[in-house]
Amino acid sequence: MNTSTARATYHHGDLRVALLAAARALLDEGGVSAVSLREAARRAGVSPAACYRHFADKDALLTALAVQGFEEFAQALGKAFKGAQQPFAEMGVAYVEFAVQRPGMFRLMFGPAVADRTRSPALLEAIAGSTRLFESGLKTSTQAAPDDPVAGLRAWATVHGLATLAIDGMLPKYDPVMLARALAKLPLQAP
């Protein structure tokens, strides 16, 4: 332990969690460009060198954050699905809600910040988890024609486009969640 400045000490594994929590706060505060290994280490109270033992580089840290993001995203979709009268439509609303509440995370998950998603099996698995939920939802939808091979893509593109336009300030006059309800043909007031 460094004697000249205060350093936090962590049990094995806890430092990774602390670094991720610090990086996540940076992401939520200032977007992807605000995330750095050095600043995450500083906030967790350890040296940058200690941080590098858990994350080889910034891309590794961003990838781990994106894994966390997709896991939480799947939870949000699953929660919207459960017990809803129109589960797939409610999932679409939850998709847009997630983006609006956590634009930094949403941009990290779906944007160009992670260099190559296929290099991380954990990230691919987290994405697949969300995709499986989305596909379960699609099967319950009465709006999608069962013989339409691109119904799932159309639904995905629509909610993703709405979410992206909203967080990028292209729909300044409207409440994005109300718009999502309108596009999903749900009552504008939740029952």
Place this chain on the structure above:
Amino acid sequence: MNTSTARATYHHGDLRVALLAAARALLDEGGVSAVSLREAARRAGVSPAACYRHFADKDALLTALAVQGFEEFAQALGKAFKGAQQPFAEMGVAYVEFAVQRPGMFRLMFGPAVADRTRSPALLEAIAGSTRLFESGLKTSTQAAPDDPVAGLRAWATVHGLATLAIDGMLPKYDPVMLARALAKLPLQAP
């Protein structure tokens, strides 16, 4: 003229055009983060100070680039519209094509890089030009129910989402323009 290093000389107004062309090349090569006043000046062969006479800061340069982008985007939509059997569907394909061909410009136009679009009347007018074309297209569409108040938003969100997912690597197995044709219910081979 600086005697120690070669400097380009420009007629009044030409330097602005040269700086924009240099910035546009930087954007196409490396995305928004690669654009800087200093590098645009270097490429145009002038001092950074000469550049500041035309663009107060990086945001001013990015805004001018985005104006150019929306003007070219409107041209692309207009070209797709003209003489097409299904003009609105062809505009949707052109929208996705533009994004795939010029991802850096597309992200600049619709993304968070420009601080505040409402501060630039020229940018608002360029966006309005694209919007007017899009709305003319919508009126010709037989797919949108005329009593559907969100038909235009649905169509916009769908093509924007498809374009965004494609350029951000979320649809790696597919040709985005083919997908756009499928979503627009156009023949997959142009006639």
